[in-house]
Amino acid sequence: MIDPRPLDIVVLAKQVPDTHNVTGDVMTKDGTMNRNALSAIFNPEDLNALEMAVQIRERHGGTVTVITMGPPNAANILRESLWRGAGRVILLTDRRFAGADTLATSFALQKAIEKIGRYDLVMAGRQAIDGDTAQVGPQTAEKLGIPQITYAESVLGIADGRITVERALDSGSEIVRCQMPCLLTVVGSANTPRPPSVRRQMALKLAATPGEYAALQKRWPEFETVEALDAYLGAHDLRIPVWTADDIGATAETIGLAGSPTQVHKINFVVLESGESRTVAPTPEAIAAMVAELIHEYIVG
Amino acid sequence: MTEQKSIWVSIEQADGRIADVSLELTGKARDLADQLGYEVVGLLCGHDVEELAAEVIRHGADRVLLADHPELAHYRTLPYARVAIAEARRRRPEIFLVGGTPNGRDFAPRVASALRCGLTADCTDLQIGDYYLRREDRTYTNLLYQIRPAFGGNLVATIVNPNTRPQMATVREGVMRMPAADASRTGVVERVTPAFEPGDFALEVLSRQVRYSTVRLKDAAVIVSGGAGISDPAEFELLRDLANLLGGEVGGSRAAVDAGMIGRESQVGQTGTTVRPRLYIAAGISGAIQHRAGMDQSSKIIAINTDPNAPMFQIAHYRIVGDAAEVLPLIIKALRERSTDRADAPGAAVGEDEGAAG
Incomplete structure (x- = not known):
């Protein structure tokens, strides 16, 4: 039985540096980091969460709203969210959010979700590839006072205000049923996110935050003024709203660096070295000699 | 009080x-x-x-x-x-x-x-x-x-x-x-x-399915691991052949897990399993610190990589610059020949005695 009631879903997404594709020029010789050498991408498991949300909407009706907290250019993943099926997107950006650890991040997300108001499900990727902490989902659920279902692999059904979910654990799997509203964190094996729709990409390519208007107007000189552009975007539902700390009612001591109990004491660029090391040529003779040595030292055999 | x-x-x-x-x-x-x-x-x-x-x-x-x-x-x-x-x-x-x-x-x-x-x-x-906090002196x-x-x-x-x-x-x-x-x-x-x-x-568990992992990476004496440099399942089979020959287990870096070459339970590293085998063979693993953090206590490390600047070489005892697809068969062949020597040729026992003396 399909629950006839439409569902309002909020998806939490993050723009992350593409740490899985770190190239040689990211680290400089003096051990500092060249952040510009890393491209910014949509956190992979957040795409799985968005896909799961869009599939639920296709089945049950309702809304999918994507929120991201990040720098102004995180609007890029919001546009991508629109192309991939989100109906509404919101950018949380404010200098005062900077330096937030997972606790401070979850405070800001709680406030933003509460400002959205009605929701049945909050969904996020299991973890972000830049920190791999998997903490923001559960911490946001705790602050919203709703249950959490981590490692969601698939939604088996939604009925009578409850959702049934299969969870993927290292040690097996679990099927749970939970009252809504609740928060799901979604694993990468849950689905294959659909590619951005070309039709939606065409229709929504101008979607922009106010901070992007000037650059957009340069690319589209047919809009003679920023006001004309804004009027056009407004008329076509292409404005990406930006919420600041004040907009969500977050107090200074709960967000950003000030709201973060964890502090970085120090950062090391470690050079690990082996005691004795030797280069072995990739030839049958050299490899055979290495194997003989390992057998001789009782490492193998 | x-x-x-x-x-x-x-x-x-x-x-x-x-x-x-x-x-x-x-x-x-x-x-x-x-x-x-x-x-x-x-x-x-x-x-x-x-x-x-x-x-x-x-x-x-x-x-x-x-x-x-x-x-x-x-x-x-x-x-x-x-x-x-x-x-x-x-x-x-x-x-x-x-x-x-x-x-x-x-x-x-x-x-x-x-x-x-x-x-x-x-x-x-x-x-x-x-910890000295400057802001508060x-x-x-x-x-x-x-x-x-x-x-x-x-x-x-x-x-x-x-x-x-x-x-x-x-x-x-x-x-x-x-x-x-x-x-x-x-x-x-x-x-x-x-x-x-x-x-x-608010949440009830309807059913549980426990899958007992057969992977015993943590206690393995020898681990043969593959990474992003192994792009083809057939090459990954070479890792299994070598691990079988050495009585060891097969592991992988996160890249190998993400590419579907091997299950997540076999991931070595900070977010996988931390291992301390007698011998760790890293084939096509560049050696990001998360991976190294999970295996750098290994007694002996052999690194195989086409990139001579791969960080894995910094902690390896044996550095082999080359394609794992070509190097692994050489190791397998050398090991097979040694064991054949031992089985067939009594002379090989001398080598073992020398080992015991040394």
């Missing part, structure tokens, strides 16, 4: 058995507590698990807080978190360590959020130290240094929580050494009564 300061360890158990990581952390907590003069407290939730408390004490705890209740028979976030949050508010531990298992990583952030305290995931080392002493690779593994960060308690951290299985059980240790088992609220049971 001076309050006895404490280090807590969340004791994870299932089917009457304590997770290894919980005992490893109890041992680590013991070391830290001895430096600080603190008490080690194990928080044990479950049903009919009283007999497990003694094992926690044998591994280093002074006290076990035992919450034994039918609703705690299996792990569920809200009932377990309810107990931990209530007891932590009452007793105010300085440090709270949680195993980085799927359940631990579900539980710890829920608890940290309620306690409004800092939490660091997947630490690869824990130490005690001081104040030095905080005896903080927990929570050390973990950061930013995609290019850096190692030391995290501290100067102003909030408890200082919470998760640590993966195998990162800390399992302490020897000491049957002569004594400790206190203190029962605590959970005060559940109706909302704690």
Whole structure:
């Protein structure tokens, strides 16, 4: 039985540096980091969460709203969210959010979700590839006072205000049923996110935050003024709203660096070295000699 | 009255058995507590698990807080978190360590959020130290240094929580050494009564399927691992051939797991399994620090990579610059020839005797 009631879903997404594709020029010789050498991408498991949300909407009706907290250019993943099926997107950006650890991040997300108001499900990727902490989902659920279902692999059904979910654990799997509203964190094996729709990409390519208007107007000189552009975007539902700390009612001591109990004491660029090391040529003779040595030292055999 | 300061360890158990990581952390907590003069407290939730408390004490705890209740028979976030949050508010531990298992990583952030305290995931080392905070011109002493690779593994960060308690951290299985059980240790088992609220049971578990992993990476003497440099399943089969020949296990870097070459249970590294084999062969693994953190204690490391600048070469004992698809068959061939020598040629025994003498 399909629950006839439409569902309002909020998806939490993050723009992350593409740490899985770190190239040689990211680290400089003096051990500092060249952040510009890393491209910014949509956190992979957040795409799985968005896909799961869009599939639920296709089945049950309702809304999918994507929120991201990040720098102004995180609007890029919001546009991508629109192309991939989100109906509404919101950018949380404010200098005062900077330096937030997972606790401070979850405070800001709680406030933003509460400002959205009605929701049945909050969904996020299991973890972000830049920190791999998997903490923001559960911490946001705790602050919203709703249950959490981590490692969601698939939604088996939604009925009578409850959702049934299969969870993927290292040690097996679990099927749970939970009252809504609740928060799901979604694993990468849950689905294959659909590619951005070309039709939606065409229709929504101008979607922009106010901070992007000037650059957009340069690319589209047919809009003679920023006001004309804004009027056009407004008329076509292409404005990406930006919420600041004040907009969500977050107090200074709960967000950003000030709201973060964890502090970085120090950062090391470690050079690990082996005691004795030797280069072995990739030839049958050299490899055979290495194997003989390992057998001789009782490492193998 | 001076309050006895404490280090807590969340004791994870299932089917009457304590997770290894919980005992490893109890041992680590013991070391830290001895430096600080603190008490080690194990928080044990479950049903009919009283007999497990003694094992926690044998591994280093002074006290076990035992919450034994039918609703705690299996792990569920809200009932377990309810107990931990209530007891932590009452007793105010300085440090709270949680195993980085799927359940631990579900539980710890829920608890940290309620306690409004800092939490660091997947630490690869824990130490005690001081922290000077310039803004306050104040030095905080005896903080927990929570050390973990950061930013995609290019850096190692030391995290501290100067102003909030408890200082919470998760640590993966195998990162800390399992302490020897000491049957002569004594400790206190203190029962605590959970005060559940109706909302704690919003989630019900309909079924559980336990898959016993056949992968025993942690205890393997030899591990042959593949990474991004192995792009083809046929090449990955070479790793299996070599591992079989050496009586070892096959592992992989995160890249290999993400590419679907091998299951997640075989991932070596900070977010996978930490291993200390006698021999570790890294084939086509560049050696991001998260991976190295999980295997750099190996006795001997052979690195095979086409990129002579791969970080893995920095910690390798044998560096082979070349394509794993070509090098692995050479190793396999050399090993086969050695074993044939031994089986067929009595002369080969001389070599073994020499080895024993040397």
